[in-house]
Structures are given as structure tokens and as C-alpha cells.
Amino acid sequence: MKPLASTVTGVTASGIRRYFDLAAQIEGVLSLGVGEPRYPCPPAAKKAAIAAIEGDNDAYTSNYGLLSLRKAIAENLSTLYGVTYKPENEILVTTGVSEGCDLALRSILEPGDEVIFTEPAYVMYGPIIVFSGAKPVALTSGPSNGFEPDPDQIRKAITPKTKAILLGYPSNPTGATPSREVFEAIVEIAEEHNLWLISDEIYGRLVYGVEHTCVSSLAGAWERTILMGGFSKAYAMTGWRIGFACAPPAVIEVMMKVHQYTMLCAPTISQIACEAALRESEDDVKVFLAAMEHKRDYFVNSLNAAGLDCPMPKGAFYAFPDISSTGLDSETLTERLLKEQKVLVVPGTAFTGFSGDLETGRRHIRCCYAVPDDILEQATQRIVEFAKVRA
Ligand code: PLP
Numbered sequence: 573m574k575p576l577a578s579t580v581t582g583v584t585a586s587g588i589r590r591y592f593d594l595a596a597q598i599e600g601v602l603s604l605g606v607g608e609p610r611y612p613c614p615p616a617a618k619k620a621a622i623a624a625i626e627g628d629n630d631a632y633t634s635n636y637g638l639l640s641l642r643k644a645i646a647e648n649l650s651t652l653y654g655v656t657y658k659p660e661n662e663i664l665v666t667t668g669v670s671e672g673c674d675l676a677l678r679s680i681l682e683p684g685d686e687v688i689f690t691e692p693a694y695v696m697y698g699p700i701i702v703f704s705g706a707k708p709v710a711l712t713s714g715p716s717n718g719f720e721p722d723p724d725q726i727r728k729a730i731t732p733k734t735k736a737i738l739l740g741y742p743s744n745p746t747g748a749t750p751s752r753e754v755f756e757a758i759v760e761i762a763e764e765h766n767l768w769l770i771s772d773e774i775y776g777r778l779v780y781g782v783e784h785t786c787v788s789s790l791a792g793a794w795e796r797t798i799l800m801g802g803f804s805k806a807y808a809m810t811g812w813r814i815g816f817a818c819a820p821p822a823v824i825e826v827m828m829k830v831h832q833y834t835m836l837c838a839p840t841i842s843q844i845a846c847e848a849a850l851r852e853s854e855d856d857v858k859v860f861l862a863a864m865e866h867k868r869d870y871f872v873n874s875l876n877a878a879g880l881d882c883p884m885p886k887g888a889f890y891a892f893p894d895i896s897s898t899g900l901d902s903e904t905l906t907e908r909l910l911k912e913q914k915v916l917v918v919p920g921t922a923f924t925g926f927s928g929d930l931e932t933g934r935r936h937i938r939c940c941y942a943v944p945d946d947i948l949e950q951a952t953q954r955i956v957e958f959a960k961v962r963a
Contacts, residue, residue, distance in 0.1 A: 620848030637665020747885020
């Protein structure tokens with residue numbers, strides 16, 4: 573047999589998977605591992621989906637997605653961030669932000685181009701840059717600057733081959749939520765070097781006591797930014813698989829071409845449900861946010877009280893504690909926590925594979941606190957117990 577595609581075989585599978593497979597063999601595991609809210613999706617979304625199914629409203633939509641959904645997205649972005657996108661040709665409905673990011677990269681990258689991003693970062697970024705034939709240039713960040721991207725470091729990493737800067741804030745896995753000034757400095761660099769900005773803002777609604785900065789709303793950013801948003805997190809609709817990309821018309825046209833030939837359109841029933849979520853569920857999002865903030869405070873304060881150094885994250889629904897006081901590295905700790913206390917977390921090394929920053933990866937674990945209170949309480953007690961024994 574001839575060999576499989578080396579572009580793909582050269583990338584290692586997500587480090588998270590190994591622990592999920594291990595957990596699947598153990599009964600009664602409390603999981604803070606998966607990056608999704610264990611929370612019901614808005615009732616309006618369910619109702620709209622059921623009506624769509626019963627009304628046989630299940631044909632393909634436009635390749636761009638339902639126009640009514642694109643209108644709702646445009647209105648929502650304008651209300652939240654004052655940023656303007658035309659529903660007709662500046663918004664593309666995608667099969668999750670996952671597809672949106674892939675389309676964005678495939679639409680702008682040529683083989684050999686470089687894309688800069690900062691780790692710890694979402695596991696998808698490095699691999700999809702590689703799949704596009706480009707080179708990931710992963711920078712490092714640490715607790716000293718709150719895991720935020722450093723504009724000076726970005727500037728120094730730029731070469732004639734740099735094509736884009738990929739941003740994903742609030743961050744999975746650290747919860748880092750940089751200030752407007754940090755993004756303004758990055759936009760300035762992008763303008764100076766004529767770079768694209770790809771901004772994955774899937775956690776944009778999930779900020780606590782701070783404002784989310786929508787990158788394309790900043791001066792000079794709109795024409796060079798591909799903005800991504802979705803329904804998986806703040807609407808707790810991971811399995812519905814809907815996201816959206818917003819960009820200047822020429823970019824959306826190219827992204828749509830790839831989408832048209834590979835996906836045709838995002839799932840119709842899900843699009844209908846997401847439109848209802850956007851139009852009717854703002855109160856549900858507020859309740860969800862308050863619940864997440866409460867969980868965050870409880871979890872992070874409990875870890876700190878137990879001697880695990882954990883900064884209070886300002887966004888997303890992850891905590892990223894430093895576990896070095898246990899004397900274990902993150903992979904050993906993850907495995908032992910799973911076997912000894914039946915709690916699943918993710919080692920930091922899963923998020924630092926492209927910069928090779930083993931130090932940061934080994935010192936931290938990612939915990940998703942978006943789980944029901946009883947599970948969170950039990951899991952927290954078990955982590956605290958584990959940390960105490962090790963201290
Ligand atoms: N971007 C980030 C930063 C994520 O954390 C995730 C999921 O965990 C995704 C994108 C994928 O989102 P979607 O479910 O919309 O494909």
C-alpha cells in the first residue's frame with residue numbers, strides 16, 4: 573500500500589484523547605476533562621428544532637447558511653460590540669468554529685506561509701495550520717503575564733513568510749482574557765506588516781467582570797480580520813455543530829467556495845435552533861454566565877486554599893492551576909488523579925506541543941468547571957485531597 577498523507581501523519585493526535593480513553597475504562601469517573609458545558613441548551617432552541625423536524629423543514633440551506641440566521645448574527649454582533657457585517661455576503665454559517673477556523677486558514681495560506689499564535693493554545697490551532705501546508709510559529713506565555721499574548725514577542729517572530737496572527741481569546745485552556753490595549757497593539761503590528769488576523773472568539777460571551785474585546789471592532793482591524801463565533805459554549809450547544817465566520821466579502825467568498833465543495837451547508841435543523849437561541853435566549857445566556865462565574869469562584873478558591881496556585885481566570889470556563897507543589901508533572905498527575913481519585917483533567921502538555929514549552933505544559937493542568945454543582949464539588953474535594961497528600 574502506498575503511504576498515507578505525510579502532512580497528516582506527521583501531526584500527533586490530540587494529547588487529550590489518551591486520557592479520555594483511559595477514563596472510559598474506569599467506572600464512576602468525575603470528568604473536568606472535556607471542554608464543553610454540561611448544561612441544557614436554551615429551551616427556545618429545542619422548541620424551534622422540534623418544530624423544524626415536525627414541519628419537514630430539513631432541506632439544504634443556502635451555502636452561506638440561512639439568511640435569517642445570518643441576519644440574527646449580524647444584529648447580535650452589532651448590539652454586543654458595535655461591529656457591522658452584512659448578512660448577505662460578509663457572514664458564513666459553518667459547521668462549528670472548528671470548520672470556520674479550517675476554512676479561514678485554507679483560504680489565506682499558501683505552502684510555506686507562517687502563522688503566529690501563542691501557547692498554551694487550543695489543541696486545534698497547530699494541526700490545522702499544518703494541514704493547510706503552512707508553518708505554525710507558536711510563541712510561549714506564562715502565568716507572569718496571565719498567559720496573554722505579548723505584542724513584542726509577536727513582533728520579533730515576524731518574518732517575510734508571516735501571513736497571519738491567530739488569536740483565541742478568552743483562551744482555552746487558560747481563561748486568559750487580554751485587555752483592549754493588548755489587542756490594539758497586535759492590530760497595529762498586523763497593519764504594519766500587512767498581516768491577516770484570525771480571531772476565534774467562541775468564548776466571547778463568557779467573561780467575568782471584564783469586557784470582551786471583539787478584535788474586528790478595533791480601528792484598522794475590520795478589513796484584515798476573520799472573526800469566528802459560535803453556539804457551542806455560551807449556548808451549551810456543542811453537538812448542534814454551528815458556528816459562523818465574519819470577514820470582508822472577498823474572504824467570505826473564498827471560504828464559501830471551500831465550504832460549498834466540502835460541506836455544502838451547515839446542518840439545517842441546527843441552524844434553525846441557533847437562530848431561535850440568538851433571538852430568544854439572552855436571559856438564558858445571562859443565567860448561564862452567572863452559574864459559570866459561581867462555579868469558577870468556588871473551584872479556583874478551593875484550589876488556592878489547598879495550596880495549588882491558580883490565578884482567577886477572567887474568561888471561558890477553564891482553570892489552569894500550577895500543580896508543581898505536588899511534586900508531580902502534569903501527565904503523571906493526570907494519570908494518578910484518574911486512577912487514585914477518579915477525576916479526569918487534562919495535562920498542560922496537550923496545549924504546548926508546537927512551541928515545545930514543556931516547562932509550562934508540565935506545571936499546569938486544565939480543569940473545565942462547567943459541570944453540575946454536585947460533580948464539581950465532589951471532583952474539587954478529590955483534587956484537594958490528592959494535593960494535600962502530595963504537599
Ligand atoms: N475554538 C476553541 C477555542 C474551542 O475551545 C473549541 C472547542 O472546545 C472550538 C473552537 C470548537 O468549537 P465548535 O464546537 O464550534 O466547533
